[in-house]
Amino acid sequence: MEWSRFEVEAIIADYLKMLALELSGQTFNKSAHRKALKQKLNQRSDGSIEFKHGNISAVMIELGFPYIRGYQPRFNYQTLLFEVASEQIKHQTPLDAVAQAAVLQPALVPDLLDFKLVSVDPPAKNHKAAESAVFQELMPVKRDYLAQEARNQSLGLAGEEFVLQYEHWRLISMGHKYLADKVEHVSKTKGDGLGYDILSFDVSGKEKFIEVKTTSFGKETPFFVTNRELRFSEFAADQFHLARVFQFRKSPRIFSLSGSIELHCNLDPVTYRASFS
Numbered sequence: 155m156e157w158s159r160f161e162v163e164a165i166i167a168d169y170l171k172m173l174a175l176e177l178s179g180q181t182f183n184k185s186a187h188r189k190a191l192k193q194k195l196n197q198r199s200d201g202s203i204e205f206k207h208g209n210i211s212a213v214m215i216e217l218g219f220p221y222i223r224g225y226q227p228r229f230n231y232q233t234l235l236f237e238v239a240s241e242q243i244k245h246q247t248p249l250d251a252v253a254q255a256a257v258l259q260p261a262l263v264p265d266l267l268d269f270k271l272v273s274v275d276p277p278a279k280n281h282k283a284a285e286s287a288v289f290q291e292l293m294p295v296k297r298d299y300l301a302q303e304a305r306n307q308s309l310g311l312a313g314e315e316f317v318l319q320y321e322h323w324r325l326i327s328m329g330h331k332y333l334a335d336k337v338e339h340v341s342k343t344k345g346d347g348l349g350y351d352i353l354s355f356d357v358s359g360k361e362k363f364i365e366v367k368t369t370s371f372g373k374e375t376p377f378f379v380t381n382r383e384l385r386f387s388e389f390a391a392d393q394f395h396l397a398r399v400f401q402f403r404k405s406p407r408i409f410s411l412s413g414s415i416e417l418h419c420n421l422d423p424v425t426y427r428a429s430f431s
Contacts, residue, residue, distance in 0.1 A: 164194045169210045177252040213239045218298030220371040229431040257303035261312040269323040276409035277430040304378040313368025313399045314351045321354040349386025368399040376429035387415045
């Protein structure tokens with residue numbers, strides 16, 4: 155059964171409240187929120203509510219916002235969700251303030267003694283519903299917080315240092331300390347603009363060119379690439395690796411995309427915003 159406007163307004167208002175709490179570092183109980191919501195949603199099932207939360211996460215990405223951890227984005231959403239979220243966000247001054255603070259906050263390299271659980275599989279590339287892109291053009295938002303976070307130099311540098319440490323650990327753990335000693339943070343030693351940030355190696359000694367993109371938010375959060383990075387990923391496809399670091403401030407994880415970026419992501423042709431849907 156299709157969700158009514160009243161139901162959509164209720165669940166989006168609650169989602170935005172939880173998102174503001176999460177971005178401000180305050181605790182909240184998802185189960186308690188869901189239980190309270192059910193009183194307004196014609197007693198819809200927990201599964202139906204959770205699925206709709208995933209739809210809202212996808213809408214938040216389209217609007218340039220982070221999404222709530224644990225609510226995996228589901229992009230095949232009804233038009234009404236985008237319309238209502240766009241309208242409610244206009245009046246969310248507290249959410250604007252905490253989102254701004256979250257994306258601009260300086261970052262430090264975390265103390266991580268065990269890298270064994272850091273590497274995970276990347277998201278799969280999906281085909282985005284055409285109508286969602288149309289919504290984005292017709293209903294621009296006040297700020298793109300994901301783009302702002304991508305310009306956070308402190309976060310970007312901390313993510314690069316984290317991947318540098320990970321590459322040292324990876325090679326040493328496989329018995330190749332002599333290669334680990336040659337890993338180089340080239341964006342610092344040779345300057346930015348090469349198309350990659352870190353020179354590393356595979357176990358055979360072949361060079362790996364690693365470009366690092368870091369976010370404090372979830373695995374499916376889009377990232378931004380320059381034209382130079384995109385072209386270099388095509389030119390050096392057999393050696394290029396994009397290391398996506400996510401959940402950086404909470405529990406850092408990394409997935410790697412090997413070869414041309416375009417093989418793995420859908421690219422906005424104007425901004426090179428790379429997403430997995």
